[in-house]
Amino acid sequence: MQNNILLRGSCFGWLISTSIDGVVQMFNPLTNASYDLPPLSTSPTIVDYHPELKVExxxxxxFEFDGSTYTTLERxxxxxxxxxxxIVISSSPSEDMMVLAIYGEYKCLAWCKFGDTKWTDFFTSEKFKIVLQDAIFYEGKVYALNCNSQLYKFDVTTSIRVITQVPKPNDPYITVNxxxxVQNIEGDLLMVSRFLNHHEVPGIDDP
Known part of the structure; x- marks a missing residue:
């Protein structure tokens, strides 16, 4: 990808990217077909966009811890x-396609459908946000996993429901998890845990 393009997903043969100009695009490298998703400026909690400023x-x-809010400018x-x-998609571009995006500093979940011009927050009715690590479409539902290993199952018309607390590996040396x-070839939904083991090496930090 170019330096001003960031890859944000890969589904059904499509690459999904964001550009420095705020364009969110799906691209199929085999057919050269492309499809634009709603731009960054329409994401939840972005209230204004001034491209002419070129700075902020x-x-x-x-959001503050007490629930209050304030606005800031960002580059x-x-x-x-x-x-x-x-960003993940439920299918290749079609009238039935739905798109999920984990967004923002608090890693919330937004969605859009085929032809939408803006992103919609999944959790507009929730008092507290869910800090997510991943989300996926599976058997007609949306599954999500948060940073505390809680597994969620929900859709756009029903309440969020915690399914289970996924056990964490028992390793005192895990610093990044x-x-x-992933979905295997048998069609099962699996959780993969990738972690970094940090062990002290004698002599490395010795003066």
């Missing part, structure tokens, strides 16, 4: 890196 183009909403390079972190979904 985005006005975003931030487009920062928004490109953190606002749409991962990233969990994500």
């Amino acid at each position: 183009e985005y006005t975003i909403i931030r 487009r390079s920062s928004i490109q890196k953190i606002w749409l972190i991962k 990233i969990r994500y979904f």
Whole structure:
């Protein structure tokens, strides 16, 4: 990918990227077909966009611990890196296609359908946000996994429901643990845990 393009997903043969100019695009490298998704500027909690400024183009909403909010200005390079972190699609572009995006500093979940011009927050009715690590379409439902290893199952018309607490590996040396979904060739939904073991090496830090 070019330096000003970030890859945010790969599904059904399509690559999904965000550009420094806020364009969100699906591209099929085999057919050269492309399809534009709603731009970064329409993401939840982005309240204004001024591309003519070329410095701090985005006005975003931030949340305090007491539930209050305030707005700040952000550079487009920062928004490109953190606002749409991962994007998955339910199918190739068609009238039935639905798109999920993990977005923002709090890793919430947004969605759009084929032909939509903006992203919609899944959790507009929730008091607290869910800090997600991954999301996937599976058997007609949406599954999501948060940073505390809680597994969720929901759709756009029903309430969010916690299914189970996924056991964490019992390893005191784990300092980085990233969990994500994969679907194997048998059609089973699996959780993969990728982690970094940090062990002290004698002599490395000795003066």
